[in-house]
Amino acid sequence: MKKINFLNLGKHPITNNFLSTANPKNEFFYNLKLSYHTETKLISLNNFVPPKKMFNNRYAHRASASMTMRKAYADLAKKIKKKFNPRSILEIGSNDGVFIKHFSDIQNIGVEPCKNLADLTTKMKIKTYDKFWTFLLSKKINKKHGKFDVIYSANTISHIHKLDETFKAIENSLNEEGIFILEDPSLLKSLQKLSYDQFYDEHAYVFSITALRNITKKSGLEIFNIEELNTHGGSNRVYFKKKTNKKFKISNNVKRHLSTEKKYGIHKFRTYQIFAKNVNKSKESLIKIFQSIKKKKKKIIGYGATYKSSTVLNFCKINKNYINYFVDTTPTKSGKFTPGSHIPIKAYKGISDDVDYAFLGAWNFKDEIYKKEKKFIKRGGKFITHVPYPRIL
CATH class of the missing domain: 3.40.50.150 (Vaccinia Virus protein VP39)
Incomplete structure (x- = not known):
């Protein structure tokens, strides 16, 4: 069966390998490339x-x-x-x-x-x-x-x-x-x-x-x-x-x-070529948003240290220089660091008052998150997302 590559997302870690140190030795990385199968689609x-x-x-x-x-x-x-x-x-x-x-x-x-x-x-x-x-x-x-x-x-x-x-x-x-x-x-x-x-x-x-x-x-x-x-x-x-x-x-x-x-x-390979082009544009836009916020000396955290967020962080090279820490409800992630990007993860206890922006690592639970974070939103806190395009919500 013939495979054709259409998108290279770069080097990535194991997404569930939450780290016990911010400076790990011999962390495993692999090349994340996507392929289209010509026969089965x-x-x-x-x-x-x-x-x-x-x-x-x-x-x-x-x-x-x-x-x-x-x-x-x-x-x-x-x-x-x-x-x-x-x-x-x-x-x-x-x-x-x-x-x-x-x-x-x-x-x-x-x-x-x-x-x-x-x-x-x-x-x-x-x-x-x-x-x-x-x-x-x-x-x-x-x-x-x-x-x-x-x-x-x-x-x-x-x-x-x-x-x-x-x-x-x-x-x-x-x-x-x-x-x-x-x-x-x-x-x-x-x-x-x-x-x-x-x-x-x-x-x-x-x-x-x-x-x-x-x-x-x-x-x-x-x-x-x-x-x-x-x-x-x-x-x-x-x-x-x-x-x-x-x-x-x-x-x-x-x-x-x-x-x-x-x-x-x-069923068409052209569809995936267009997708790849748009993904690279999305990366550039998201980085610009983070850079703009940091220039204003605002504090950004991550909300939900999900497996999906690992792809975004490592592809866009977003690390602790941009995101101070992640909050997450999963006890086994607390006190660890995100794979590849090495951002600290804290146990979720709400969003603290000194936070200006929260990157939605768990964007697919946005409705649930919005209900929980009414206080953050009311005081002017904003969320950042990359789906379907990078923007501040």
Whole structure:
């Protein structure tokens, strides 16, 4: 399969490698380049980072840290129970159990390669395999637990390098009338919002519906429905079934999404050349905003030391000369430093009165943040964002 590079975002660290010192030795960096696959129209990193460097016992992200995400997963669990009434469910990438815990009344199995997270769900009495999802693991789970009515995965399949094996393993673990639900950031929304920060080490791929249809043809799975979500700046919830499964009809949503993507030019390399040009312009504009604020001797902090923000900080060379520190609600990040840019991270206790501007590292939770920071806004505090273009809010 031929790949063509279209954007070079420079050297980047491991996004979840929050540092214990501002002056680390031998910090790992890789070249973050994006590629277009001519056959499948898939967009990926040109070179993948070894999974064990990213997913290990020090993994920092907790899906339950966000009120928005806690509610989203609780609502989805209710919806799945009502619509599909499953007797068994498997989650690939179960994180801290924020979703799978809602299925304690049926057989619920987690797969989570980060042992520190798998230990959390094990304590909840959820059988969790601290392994990477593979065909061999699917066979092992099938043998012990049988096949599943529902397999769910949010923001995980895009992390797995071997997609053909991944989808074949999912098909292998589904009951004949079972369904697979995938949630991941939408490539179309990323292009429309110029959110180049969706690309980082963990996101080996950012999926379009066009590419998902193309790459799952070999696996025996097919898309039968799609829902658009606001989470993570714009995501798709994609429903798959076995091709032999006649229980579920293919929704008109599938044709509509494919048509929308075609009109936008998802299948054309030229679309990504334009995207790359606009990303470089965005970088220049964001740097100018930071430089202008610092000339006025104003204080800037970062709000949300997210994985996405790592891409922006390292691509735009924004470091502690511009941002004094980040605040973040995740306890495991507190007292650490951001990867690559080495900006201190403090436990969130509100925004202090001496702060003039806050860079939205967690821009996709803007509505939630605005509700929390009414005092900061009322006294004249302002936020900085780069999506869909750099500006002061």
